[in-house]
Amino acid sequence: MAPRLNFQAVILGAGSSSRMGCPKQLLEVDGITMLDRTISAVLQAGLTRPVLVLGAHRSKILQSAALASCCRIIVNEQYETGQASSLIAGVNGLHSSCDAAIFLLCDQPLLTGGLIGELVAEFDRIRPDILYPLFRKQRGNPVILAKSTFPRLLQARGDRGARFLFNAPDLTIHPCEVDDEAVIIDVDTPEEYRALVNSRTIV
Known part of the structure; x- marks a missing residue:
């Protein structure tokens, strides 16, 4: 049996949240910021010292996100050019021993450590x-990429x-079928955030 691969997590949190109108990384779901929920899920899955890519609002995020200190912080100064710049920054922040990386968005607050695991x-x-995860024929996130893909990923743009x-x-x-809609739920707008919060309060 082949030895277990060495996995690392990359959390993409550099965006400006322009559609939300405020840093969505710090919006709370069940009393915990979305970013802290993501970091917590990663740690619960046994992936220590995740790479956290920050850009916009980074000072406020570092002051407010309790679990940011558990991460290796990478600053993406080019965050306004699009998600590709954050992916590149994240790859460059990985340890050389990493065999595969799981790339997580900071606006999927329902992901759990069990699902990531x-x-x-x-x-x-x-x-x-x-x-990638597949929920009822819908492709979701997070995505896991083998180290062999990293050189191509560094060519991503926009x-x-x-x-x-x-x-x-x-x-x-490889699509991995899951029975958890968390992989297709993300939060980009105030309306989506309100709908998510309201759904959590329904008894």
């Missing part, structure tokens, strides 16, 4: 180039993120 275990078992890798014919891409 499930994705990591499936990647370790299958060992594809790319793994706001398309890593999506261009899904079109590479030579890469093995």
Whole structure:
């Protein structure tokens, strides 16, 4: 049996939250900021010292996010150019021993350590180039990328993120079916935030 791969987590939190009108990283769900919820889920999955990419509002985030001190902080000065710059910053912040990285958005507050662990275990078992969660035929996040894809990821530009890798014919891409809608729920607007908070208070 092959030894377990060395996984690291990259949390993308550099965006300006322009559609939200305030730093969504610090919006609370069940009394905990969305960023702290993400960091907590990563730590619960056994992925220590995640890479946290910050850009806009970084001083306020570092002051307010209780678990940011558990992360390796990477500052993306080019955050306004799109998500690709944060992916590149995150990859450059990974340890050289990293075999695969799971890339998480900071606006998916319902992700749990158990779900992240499930994705990591499936990647370790299958060992594809790319793994993504699939909930009722909808592709979600977070995505796990093998180290072999990092050189291509460093060529990403603009706001398309890593999506261009899904079109590479030579890469093995594995959908991991999950029974948790958390992988398709993110929060970009005040309306989405209110809907999420209201759904948590319904008995």
